[in-house]
Amino acid sequence: xxxxxxxxxxxxxxxxxxxxxxxxxxxxxxxxxxxxxxxxxxxxxxxxxxxxxxxxxxxxxxxxxxxxxxxxxxxxxxxxxxxxxxxxxxxxxxxxxxxxxxxxxxxxxxxxxxxxxxxxxxxxxxxxxxxxxxxxxxxxxxxxxxxxxxxxxxxxxxxxxxxxxxxxxxxxxxxxxxxxxxxxxxxxxxxxxxxxxxxxxxxxxxxxxxxxxxxxxxxxxxxxxxxxxxxxxxxxxxxxxxxxxxxxxxxxxxxxxxxxxxxxxxxxxxxxxxxxxxxxxxxxxxxxxxxxxxxxxxxxxxxxxxxxxxxxxxxxxxxxxxxxxxxxxxxxxxxxxxxxxxxxxxxxxxxxxxxxxxxxxxxxxxxxxxxxxxxxxxxxxxxxxxxxxxxxxxxxxxxxxxxxxxxxxxxxxxxxxxxxxxxxxxxxxxxxxxxxxxxxxxxxxxxxxxxxxxxxxxxxxxxxxxxxxxxxxxxxxxxxxxxxxxxxxxxxxxxxxxxxxxxxxxxxxxxxxxxxxxxxxxxxxxxxxxxxxxxxxxxxxxxxxxxxxxxxxxxxxxxxxxxxxxxxxxxxxxxxxxxxxxxxxxxxxxxxxxxxxxxxxxxxxxxxxxxxxxxxxxxxxxxxxxxxxxxxxxxxxxxxxxxxxxxxxxxxxxxxxxxxxxxxxxxxxxxxxxxxxxxxxxxxxxxxxxxxxxxxxxxxxxxxxxxxxxxxxxxxxxxxxxxxxxxxxxxxxxxxxxxxxxxxxxxxxxxxxxxxxxxxxxxxxxxxxxxxxxxxxxxxxxxxxxxxxxxxxxxxxxxxxxxxxxxxxxxxxxxxxxxxxxxxxxxxxxxxxxxxxxxxxxxxxxxxxxxxxxxxxxxxxxxxxxxxxxxxxxxxxxxxxxxxxxxxxxxxxxxxxxxxxxxxxxxxxxxxxxxxxxxxxxxxxxxxxxxxxxxxxxxx
Numbered sequence: 001x002x003x004x005x006x007x008x009x010x011x012x013x014x015x016x017x018x019x020x021x022x023x024x025x026x027x028x029x030x031x032x033x034x035x036x037x038x039x040x041x042x043x044x045x046x047x048x049x050x051x052x053x054x055x056x057x058x059x060x061x062x063x064x065x066x067x068x069x070x071x072x073x074x075x076x077x078x079x080x081x082x083x084x085x086x087x088x089x090x091x092x093x094x095x096x097x098x099x100x101x102x103x104x105x106x107x108x109x110x111x112x113x114x115x116x117x118x119x120x121x122x123x124x125x126x127x128x129x130x131x132x133x134x135x136x137x138x139x140x141x142x143x144x145x146x147x148x149x150x151x152x153x154x155x156x157x158x159x160x161x162x163x164x165x166x167x168x169x170x171x172x173x174x175x176x177x178x179x180x181x182x183x184x185x186x187x188x189x190x191x192x193x194x195x196x197x198x199x200x201x202x203x204x205x206x207x208x209x210x211x212x213x214x215x216x217x218x219x220x221x222x223x224x225x226x227x228x229x230x231x232x233x234x235x236x237x238x239x240x241x242x243x244x245x246x247x248x249x250x251x252x253x254x255x256x257x258x259x260x261x262x263x264x265x266x267x268x269x270x271x272x273x274x275x276x277x278x279x280x281x282x283x284x285x286x287x288x289x290x291x292x293x294x295x296x297x298x299x300x301x302x303x304x305x306x307x308x309x310x311x312x313x314x315x316x317x318x319x320x321x322x323x324x325x326x327x328x329x330x331x332x333x334x335x336x337x338x339x340x341x342x343x344x345x346x347x348x349x350x351x352x353x354x355x356x357x358x359x360x361x362x363x364x365x366x367x368x369x370x371x372x373x374x375x376x377x378x379x380x381x382x383x384x385x386x387x388x389x390x391x392x393x394x395x396x397x398x399x400x401x402x403x404x405x406x407x408x409x410x411x412x413x414x415x416x417x418x419x420x421x422x423x424x425x426x427x428x429x430x431x432x433x434x435x436x437x438x439x440x441x442x443x444x445x446x447x448x449x450x451x452x453x454x455x456x457x458x459x460x461x462x463x464x465x466x467x468x469x470x471x472x473x474x475x476x477x478x479x480x481x482x483x484x485x486x487x488x489x490x491x492x493x494x495x496x497x498x499x500x501x502x503x504x505x506x507x508x509x510x511x512x513x514x515x516x517x518x519x520x521x522x523x524x525x526x527x528x529x530x531x532x533x534x535x536x537x538x539x540x541x542x543x544x545x546x547x548x549x550x551x552x553x554x555x556x557x558x559x560x561x562x563x564x565x566x567x568x569x570x571x572x573x574x575x576x577x578x579x580x581x582x583x584x585x586x587x588x589x590x591x592x593x594x595x596x597x598x599x600x601x602x603x604x605x606x607x608x609x610x611x612x613x614x615x616x617x618x619x620x621x622x623x624x625x626x627x628x629x630x631x632x633x634x635x636x637x638x639x640x641x642x643x644x645x646x647x648x649x650x651x652x653x654x655x656x657x658x659x660x661x662x663x664x665x666x667x668x669x670x671x672x673x674x675x676x677x678x679x680x681x682x683x684x685x686x687x688x689x690x691x692x693x694x695x696x697x698x699x700x701x702x703x704x705x706x707x708x709x710x711x712x713x714x715x716x717x718x719x720x721x722x723x724x725x726x727x728x729x730x731x732x733x734x735x736x737x738x739x740x741x742x743x744x745x746x747x748x749x750x751x752x753x754x755x756x757x758x759x760x761x762x763x764x765x766x767x768x769x770x771x772x773x774x775x776x777x778x779x780x781x782x783x784x785x786x787x788x789x790x791x792x793x794x795x796x797x798x799x800x801x802x803x804x805x806x807x808x809x810x811x812x813x814x815x816x817x818x819x820x821x822x823x824x825x826x827x828x829x830x831x832x833x834x835x836x837x838x839x840x841x842x843x844x845x846x847x848x849x850x851x852x853x854x855x856x857x858x859x860x861x862x863x864x865x866x867x868x869x870x871x872x873x874x875x876x877x878x879x880x881x882x883x884x885x886x887x888x889x890x891x892x893x894x895x896x897x898x899x900x901x902x903x904x905x906x907x908x909x910x911x912x913x914x915x916x917x918x919x920x921x922x923x924x925x926x927x928x929x930x931x932x933x934x935x936x937x938x939x940x
Contacts, residue, residue, distance in 0.1 A: 005381075005386075005389070007385075007386065010382045010385075010386055011033060011035075013379075014033050018290075020284060021331065031291065034386070034387070039291060043291070044387055044391070046321065046322045047322050048222040048223070048387060049211050050322045051287060051289055052210040052227075052231050053314065054288075055231070055235070055376060056196065056311065057309050059196065059238065061332070061335055062339065062369050063084075063373075065339070066148050066366065068150065072150065073197075074206070075160075076197055078197055078202075081194045082194050082197050083190050083193065084148065084149075084193050085159065086248075088144065089144070089145050089146075089185045090180060092171070092179065092182055093143075094178070095140060095170070096139050097176075098136070099137070100136075100137055100262075101132045102264060103131070103133075104133055137173070138172070139171075141169075141170060142179075142358070143166065143168040144166070145166040147162075148162045148366070167358045169257075171259060172260060172263075189244045189245055191237060191240075191241035195230055196234060200311065201314070206311050207312045208312070209314045221391070221904070221907045223388040223905070228384060231384075235377035238377050239378070242369075242371075243370070243374065252359055253359065257359070276346060276371055277367075279346065280369075281375065282342065283335070284335050285376060286334065287376055287379040288331075290322075292320075305330060307329050308333045313332070339372070342368060343365060346365055346368055347365075388905065403900070404899065408899055408910060412911070416455075418935075419934060420918070420922065422933060424455035427454050427455070427487070427886075427888075428441065428453045431505075433587065433882065436601075437506075440509060441502075442503050443501075443502050444501050446497055446498065447497075447500050456487045457486035457922045457925040458484070458485050459926055461483065461484050461887075462482075463479065463481060465522060465879070466479075466523070467522055468523070468526055470870055474873075476869060476873050477876070478586070480882060481884050483886050484889070484925060485888045486921050487889070488917060488921050489544070489828065489892045489893070490914060492898045493896070502537065502540070503530070503536070504532070504537045505532040505536045508534065508607045510534070510589075511533075511587050512529060513531075513532055513584075514529045514584040514865070515583055517581065517582060518582045521803060524582045524584065524885070529865035530865055531864060531865050535839075535840075535848070536838060536839065536840050537838065539837040539838070539839075540833070540836050541835065541836070542833070544828050545828065545830075546828050546829075547576070547828070549825060550813050550814070551823045553572060554817075575829065580806055580809065580888075581829075581830040581887070581888040581890070582805075584883060584884070585884045586880055587882040588610075588868070589603045590881065592613060595624050595871075595874065597628050597641070598629060602641065606642065609649065612653070616653075618867050622871075626651075627652060629641045630644060630648065631644060805889075809827050812921070815920065824895070824913065824917070825891050825892070825894075825917055825920075828892045830888060834854070836852070889925070891917075893913065
């Protein structure tokens with residue numbers, strides 16, 4: 001739709017024109033604007049054809065006045081491009097210099113005494129003199145010449161002049177500077193008439209034959225098709241040509257006539273080219289989107305009306321509704337008559353071409369036509385936009401509201417529930433053990449206020465061991481459940497919704513959330529990790545990076561060299577593999593029980609013990625062997641085992657507290673020795689006078705005594721304060737050193753070392769056994785192997801030796817390429833943002849406080865989580881059973897326009913397109929034929 005189109009303003013303009021239309025047509029005819037007449041969809045095509053032909057004939061009615069008449073049209077060669085050209089030049093020649101006496105308003109009196117010998121004696125006479133100014137004038141002869149011509153192809157020399165004129169005038173200035181260049185050739189203003197000539201049928205009569213080809217594949221709607229778009233483009237170009245010519249004509253007055261400045265005032269011209277603007281706007285405009293009611297169609301007059309236009313209207317079979325050929329001819333005849341009346345007024349108001357004038361009838365006529373033609377173009381462009389807007393209003397009236405992308409989201413969920421056997425489910429999964437209350441929740445939600453969960457095609461994959469490296473020496477083995485999720489996202493135009501991965505934990509509960517990218521069938525590369533505990537709510541922003549479609553990729557590389565194409569394919573393969581997003585949820589309590597040798601559910605109610613254990617593992621990296629149950633008998637009661645673990649925890653805690661106390665005493669002793677040594681040095685340097693010795697002692701404790709004014713009272717206060725300061729210093733030195741982050745990313749704390757991320761530790765483990773590379777030995781029985789893509793819209797993702805998640809995007813990409821959705825479905829890479837949010841309750845008496853976690857803080861959280869994982873798995877030697885892997889493969893169905901533009905302008909049913917994409921994608925995720933995903937007719 002045109003960005004400058006205003007529906008209400010255009011409807012008001014058409015309604016105003018209907019008064020003139022009713023006067024022109026028969027009294028029983030009452031045409032209405034198209035939106036007020038009930039009609040069929042095919043009638044919209046007829047309306048576009050009718051309005052376009054009327055516009056073409058109206059254009060030619062105006063161009064005929066310039067000289068493009070029937071004889072010229074018949075002589076034009078249609079097989080070559082045709083161009084309408086406006087050329088102009090200006091010359092300025094010096095004629096003469098004159099001095100003009102110009103009386104001024106001022107005057108003065110002079111008395112003259114005349115001597116006489118007569119009886120009357122001397123006589124006096126008064127004389128009044130006027131002041132006259134001598135002004136120099138420079139006279140120039142200014143000559144302008146212009147012509148409107150037409151030529152074929154590039155043969156400018158053989159152009160045919162349609163209208164031309166040479167005008168001249170004498171330009172007088174009071175400056176010796178040349179007012180205009182001696183000679184100037186203005187840039188030619190050209191307009192291609194090729195499209196217009198193609199719409200004219202020359203046999204047997206000149207007829208306008210515009211028509212939209214409904215059967216053409218590129219034809220989407222009455223407005224969105226190649227023929228209509230070409231007509232709109234020509235109207236835009238014609239407006240531009242008229243605007244440029246009109247500007248030149250206006251400059252004739254501004255640049256030449258307004259520079260005329262004689263010494264003596266001359267009468268100004270009574271007429272101006274501005275008058276033609278008013279006349280051009282009052283000419284009747286026949287380009288209107290009108291229709292007739294059904295009963296009015298029966299009142300058509302069979303008598304053919306004489307046509308005054310240069311072109312005839314082509315008769316065609318139509319569904320009715322649009323105006324009859326006779327009525328259209330009446331409107332076009334009125335256009336010719338009103339234009340002739342305006343031109344007659346111009347001829348009466350402006351001087352004839354024969355006189356020496358820069359602006360004469362020819363200039364006024366050309367100015368009038370270049371004002372009127374843009375009005376015709378604007379009405380045509382607005383009429384096409386009105387047809388499109390009319391369909392939008394009808395759609396809105398049928399639905400009862402203006403539909404949005406959120407409305408489509410709601411309908412797609414409803415439609416999928418009715419259509420599919422396996423309905424997409426919300427990505428919201430409780431973190432729990434069987435027969436236990438959930439300890440938390442993991443979900444992917446929208447980032448807006450509604451927090452809607454995304455829906456994915458989900459399936460459970462047969463359990464297999466997942467390898468997750470913590471560092472070069474430690475690889476975890478996760479034996480929990482694995483889920484495959486297919487997320488079909490869609491967007492309209494360039495609007496992207498924001499999503500976030502949300503982890504929530506309950507009070508006195510905790511789990512570890514690890515996020516990464518799948519690197520193989522049984523391996524994941526962790527990127528981020530965090531411990532979610534005690535009512536934490538962690539919100540992780542997800543960044544969706546859409547890859548080019550398979551069709552776009554092939555079109556982009558087809559002109560590259562074989563080496564360049566090979567590189568592009570390899571890099572795209574890497575991009576597709578990296579688009580497999582993995583999310584691992586690891587429960588802490590069940591793994592602690594396995595690590596400490598306790599029975600299942602032993603720590604369910606041991607909240608304090610669990611917190612102490614997590615603190616020892618994350619803050620002090622205590623080996624688990626020092627804390628686990630040390631007995632070997634199987635018949636020991638649960639409480640005895642727990643007591644044993646508590647005892648071990650207390651022993652380690654006592655050692656830590658003892659070390660803290662020892663370090664404090666050592667620091668205090670070092671501080672006392674340092675102060676005593678400093679005092680001894682000061683005493684050795686002091687004199688033997690008591691006062692001098694006292695001052696020296698004070699200086700030993702305080703470097704600057706001037707702050708206290710040097711008084712004896714202040715000195716005694718400082719002497720009493722010294723022991724307290726030394727005590728505080730000793731306590732500070734005895735306290736355990738704070739945790740710090742080294743430059744290499746490792747964490748160091750009071751003599752302990754992080755085994756998960758210490759680079760030096762990893763470098764020392766040279767004799768550690770090499771971890772086996774992930775192998776594809778797991779078998780997934782619920783995938784169906786299929787190779788015939790022509791019979792199945794989806795493709796088989798299953799392999800006989802297991803599931804390689806990294807191959808899914810490539811196989812899906814290959815399947816999409818062979819369908820109609822090749823230009824719409826884009827593989828999407830999911831990444832996490834660099835700024836997370838966390839709601840945390842610092843203690844039970846405080847409320848939740850929202851905090852933003854930036855890169856450095858996320859690094860600390862990752863180190864803590866990896867240290868805990870290292871401890872829970874005994875550095876990879878103990879498999880982690882209570883875990884869940886959620887693999888998410890995302891694709892985005894992209895629509896080029898917004899939802900209204902997609903339906904109205906592109907004539908696309910987004911529901912149908914999304915249904916096709918859903919079946920294709922779900923078939924790939926579930927590994928079954930698309931037909932098997934659809935419910936039976938009895939279930940629909």
